[in-house]
Amino acid sequence: MADTQPPAGTQPPADTQPPAGTQPPAGTQPPADTQPPADGSSGPPDSLNISIAIIGPQGSGKSTLIQALRGHTEHSGPRSLDSYFRGEEGPSEVPNHPYPPLPNVTLCEYPAYKPCDSPSLYLGGIKQDALQCLVLTVGESVSDADLQLLGVLRHSGKPHFVVQTHTDLTLHTEKRRQGKGYWRGRTLQEMRARLAERLQGGTAFLVSGLEPAKFDFPRMVDYLEGEILQWKRSVSDLPDPQCQELVAVFQAPCDQGGLAELPPFLSGLLDCPPPVPAVVGVTGSNKEDVLRALSEPISGLLLRPLPGPGTSPPDQYLQNLLLEPCDVYLILGYGLDPNARTALVEALVAAGKHCMLIGGAGEQGNGEDARGQIEAGKGANHAGIDLPGLKVALENGAPQMVRERLLHSLPSIISQLVRRERRRLMMGVYDLCHNACTMASAGHGPQALSLLLSSLSSFRARYGLDDDSLERTAQVTGCPAEDLRAEVSSPLARGPSVEQLQQMACPPLPFSALVWSYVPRWGGEETASPGLCPQRTHRLLVEGVWGMAEDAERVLLRGCAKQKGGREGPMTCHWPCV
Incomplete structure (x- = not known):
């Protein structure tokens, strides 16, 4: 679609963003007597702020993609359609858009480049040093100008990936062209093969900004957030298209009680399948x-x-x-x-x-x-x-x-539910880091560490990794609790002590301060313990959320595999397979 701004009143599509109205988990708010100052002057530094560049030719869907990433569905009116078909240029300035799932991230929409533009000059006008990643949008096909720009990007070594938009439009065109011989699955497979052959390497996704729940959009979001947080995950596995309705069935109980609600709810569904066609x-x-x-x-x-x-x-x-x-x-x-x-x-x-x-x-x-x-x-x-x-x-x-x-779809269902919970928790990480660092800089170090400990404990409970949840999962699935605990490998999921947390979140002491700490009487007064390092604190929380997410997925897969094995035997088909 044309690179136009979305109309007012757009609504976020379902299943593309964390649950609406979610707040940081219980226990992540500072005590009333240690609230951060109103001016926020002692919050995390600018080094925690991240910018992502969205670039592409005119009409490649940059604005539509940004609105989809922000959780808004763009409804194209006559004005935007006229702009698209006339090829009108977008604004020359660089609009900045907040990214709600990660409050410290900004999406920068750069002006479109033309086929006659020099790739080096165009990229030279972008302050790449201030960017974490670049996203190149292309339309229904990859042009020679796109390939030239990609060549310069690869030479620069800056992280980037390609998003081919208009996938829904391409499928519609192919359906009309192929007629009765149209196969949707095969057509998508051929589109991915053509894109990979044209790009000759690199990471690329097929998406539709108007239908973000379909195609590769969830994988693209995971890849983008992995680049932002420097936590890479495999994107090779395509989501199971048949499990989307089943995931929606589990969302309400898991949103309310955490992922520990999945095994007992699954047990009930196996006895009485959900009303999914x-x-x-x-x-x-x-x-x-x-x-x-x-x-x-x-x-x-x-x-x-x-x-x-x-x-x-x-x-x-x-x-x-x-x-x-x-x-x-x-x-x-x-x-x-x-x-x-x-x-x-x-x-x-x-x-x-x-x-x-x-x-x-x-x-x-x-x-x-x-x-x-x-x-x-x-x-x-x-x-x-x-x-x-x-x-x-x-x-x-x-x-x-x-x-x-x-x-059959249990692994994919579990993966998507864990992803949903992980994104919900990540929404509150930046503010939690801000509160903890502000409290520590105001002289409330013990309270700041207590806030971090209670937050990590809340993460464990939401993921179903605390002792009570593991015992409950073991009872429902029939998998021994010791086997479930063996799947937990994240150090932060095992309840670190205050001393361990302080060592991970505080900056290391200078050598001179370390030496004088052993001779407090001869070296003068004892120095106060250092405050929390914003970068280390933010990294600690990111590792806690993402590391526990991986642990939770393994725990649920192992427990539900035992649960699944006990239910597969008695299944019989109501009609004979010839």
């Missing part, structure tokens, strides 16, 4: 007729038409099917070669997918006759299709399919 992929010949016949509302099901087998070679067709997130595949066998049909069904079953084959061997009738009988709503046609029975089978199997999806 099972996705049924319908493919094969005459699928339009069957879809019309099944068009009446079916409880707990979402029908998704897929291209037929004649649109691609058999091997490619199987790969395309597996790229589509479906719980069960409904395969219409009319016109399929028996050998190809058998190979397709066997391959799907071998890949762990459920499938139903409609119209098997021995069909000799006319396809038009079959279509007429389906449209007429008869109970069965010459190939043995019982539409009422098919509806009943699909409805009965829907809860089981959702249950299986829940078990």
Whole structure:
């Protein structure tokens, strides 16, 4: 979209930002008698303030991306659309935008560069020394000017990555171009391959600023925040597109009681699956007729038409099917070669997918006759299709399919819930650092350390890493508490002492002061203990939040793996897989 400012009154999209209205966890506020001065003159230094540059050509979606990062959905009106299609230039100044998830971070929107601009001169006008990272936005394709700019960036050694916006627009264009042979999963895969080939290395993401919950946006945010906080995480794994609705089911209890609520809530969902629709992929010949016949509302099901087998070679067709997130595949066998049909069904079953084959061997009738009988709503046609029975089978199997999806997607669900909690806690880290350092500089060192200790204790409780939470998780999952504690490796998750915390947060004493500390009577009066170092204190809190997040993910994965193993055995399918 055009690089225009968002209209007033934009609302943040769900699941792209930490929970609305969250505050720093309990125990992170300073005592009433040690509140920091109103002028804030003794807060953290400017070295904790970080700037991120957003650069790109005109119309590449810089403003839209910034608003998505800030939690606002940009609604494009006629004015912004006219500006986009006319190619009007944006403002020449550099607007600065706060980044709510990390209050000490500023997003700097630099003016667009033109194809005729010199990359060296353009980047020379950007004060790169004051930037932590640069984000290059490109539109539907990577131009030669983009590649030249990337070459200069790589030579400079400054951290950067590429964001290809307009992914939703590109998919829409491809859908119109490919027609009935359109596969969404394959198209996304080809887009990523083309982008990687064009860039020849580096980190790149496919996003849509107007739909930030989709595509690579969450991975991009994790990568950006990892660069900001110097805490790198792998971005190779794509989020499971089928688990988004299931993650939303867990959000309310985990937001209220912390991640320790996940195992008991999961236990209840395994007994009674959540009301999430099972996705049924319908493919094969005459699928339009069957879809019309099944068009009446079916409880707990979402029908998704897929291209037929004649649109691609058999091997490619199987790969395309597996790229589509479906719980069960409904395969219409009319016109399929028996050998190809058998190979397709066997391959799907071998890949762990459920499938139903409609119209098997021995069909000799006319396809038009079959279509007429389906449209007429008869109970069965010459190939043995019982539409009422098919509806009943699909409805009965829907809860089981959702249950299986829940078990299959548990690692991704846990990862996303831990990420959500980590981002919620990080929102309060900068203010917590400010309060603790201000208290220490005002002579309230013990109270400042007590504030840090109580905050770390609150982090442990939110992540489910305190002793009570671990015992509860062990009781619910059946995994021994000792095995869960073995997954906790962060030193800050094990309850450091006041002395250890002071050593980590305070600046080291100069050698002369260390020597004189051993001879207080001969060397004069004892010197006061040093205050908290803002950089060390902020780093300590970052390591606490991110380190405990990794521990929490391992603890939940181990506990829920035990819980999952005890529930997978009795699962049975309500229909036979051919």
